Amino acid sequence: MSEHVAVITWKNSGPNFGKGHYSREHTWQFDGGVTVPASASPSVVPQPWSSASAVDPEEAYVASVSSCHMLWWLSIAAKHGFTVKTYADRAVGVMTRNEVGKLWVSCITLNPTAAYEGKVPSVDEEAHLHHLAHEECFIAQSIKTEVRIGTRG
Numbered sequence: 055m056s057e058h059v060a061v062i063t064w065k066n067s068g069p070n071f072g073k074g075h076y077s078r079e080h081t082w083q084f085d086g087g088v089t090v091p092a093s094a095s096p097s098v099v100p101q102p103w104s105s106a107s108a109v110d111p112e113e114a115y116v117a118s119v120s121s122c123h124m125l126w127w128l129s130i131a132a133k134h135g136f137t138v139k140t141y142a143d144r145a146v147g148v149m150t151r152n153e154v155g156k157l158w159v160s161c162i163t164l165n166p167t168a169a170y171e172g173k174v175p176s177v178d179e180e181a182h183l184h185h186l187a188h189e190e191c192f193i194a195q196s197i198k199t200e201v202r203i204g205t206r207g
C-alpha cells in the first residue's frame with residue numbers, strides 16, 4: 055500500500071462570501087515540493103471569481119488519467135521491444151449531466167501519438183499496447199468515467 059498526499063490551501067479574499075463573491079483561486083502542494091496554482095474552471099464559476107490561468111479540478115482529473123495511461127503504456131511498449139522517442143496526448147474530458155441532473159466528467163478521450171526508434175508497432179499492436187495500459191492504469195481502474203483511446207489509423 056502507498057499513500058499519496060496533496061495539501062490544498064485557500065484564503066478568503068472576496069468582498070461578500072455569502073453571495074459567492076470570493077476568489078476560487080487556491081494552491082495544491084505536493085510532497086515533492088511542487089506548488090500548483092489552482093482554481094475553479096471559468097466554465098463553472100465565472101471570472102473574476104475564478105482564474106483561467108490556474109489548473110482546475112476537471113483539467114487535473116483529465117491530466118491524471120492521461121499521465122497514468124502514458125506511464126503504463128511506456129513501460130508496456132518497452133517490454134514489447136519498442137523504443138519510444140516521443141509521446142504526446144491531447145486528452146479531452148467532457149462534462150455532461152447525469153440521470154439526476156448533476157454535472158460530471160462522463161467521458162475522457164485520450165488521443166496519444168508516439169514516435170519510435172527502430173521497430174514500429176502496427177496499428178493493431180499499438181492499440182493492444184494501449185488496451186494493456188488502460189487495464190493497468192491505477193486511475194482508470196478507480197473511476198466510473200468512460201475512458202476512450204483514439205487510434206492513429
